[in-house]
């Protein structure tokens with residue numbers, strides 16, 4: 001039985017898998033079982049923030065695994081405390097953090113905090129509605145799916161929890177606020193929705209207005225967080241202070257971890273929320289190392305330098321291939337090329353893969369780029385050279 005047959009026989013078919021067999025990686029490079037190299041402009045969907053095979057991350061994980069992987073949250077966990085401190089320091093927010101294991105789970109926790117905020121001590125629900133945006137993506141659990149503003153994802157799996165409404169855009173949020181509204185949850189740059197950044201001033205105005213009305217602002221930074229936009233959080237870039245920020249993807253560099261940061265330190269009490277794995281020694285030690293590597297890269301100026309180079313290179317494809325691309329979108333190292341009507345983003349992703357550069361599709365018509373945050377100039381040049389070769393063949 002080949003590996004592909006094994007996968008198809010024993011793994012549930014929930015993914016439209018490409019059966020390339022990657023066996024190792026080195027920063028932006030991936031290598032398959034036949035020894036072919038690929039430039040990875042996808043980072044395992046914004047996860048491998050410090051690149052593949054990062055020796056410092058590998059060393060931290062190995063060292064921690066030899067000592068302790070897990071003890072449960074019944075006891076003190078040194079790297080968890082240190083990671084929560086670093087997240088507060090690096091973000092500049094006066095927050096406490098809860099650790100989960102994924103983005104959907106972090107968002108579930110954020111929704112629980114909001115629901116608890118809307119409930120009085122006797123358990124009477126005063127406010128419960130949460131406004132999210134159309135084209136948003138918040139995860140795959142039943143509640144996170146319902147929070148996701150894409151009706152096509154609500155066809156099955158009902159009945160869903162009540163209390164989610166979808167705004168067309170930031171301006172439309174105001175129209176949906178009523179006496180039952182307890183929170184607004186948004187991505188500052190919609191990732192799955194097509195790498196669409198929100199307008200900074202509109203977000204700042206919304207944040208102010210929500211604060212005035214005592215409605216919580218939850219920013220889903222599962223994709224935008226951990227230096228993806230050039231700052232630790234996109235919320236830093238937008239110069240807002242959300243009530244709740246959720247994190248996951250890039251935080252562990254590939255080790256599963258999610259986080260909920262909140263300025264409201266007293267909403268949840270002992271017993272209100274929990275997770276068996278959440279914040280264990282292995283995951284938080286990995287995340288601490290990821291933050292250290294990326295903070296150094298930010299402070300040395302390298303991150304901002306590569307970010308500008310990447311943007312410049314990507315923008316040049318629009319005038320060069322006007323029949324394919326409408327415009328360049330995104331921010332930081334979360335970028336996309338919006339494909340012209342009548343052209344298929346999926347075809348471009350396929351052609352790029354044939355030239356051995358990994359890019360992703362987002363939304364209906366966007367080719368998405370999420371390079372590793374430790375990308376080198378050489379890797380970038382090679383990746384774009386291959387991408388251009390792919391476009392020339394289309």
Ligand SMILES: *Cc1c(COP(=O)(O)O)cnc(C)c1O
Pocket residue numbers: 101102103104105107137138139140187191192220221222223224248249
């Ligand atoms: C990926 C993503 C999620 C879901 O994260 P999982 O770890 O897959 O549960 C939630 N929100 C945003 C913005 C994401 O990009």
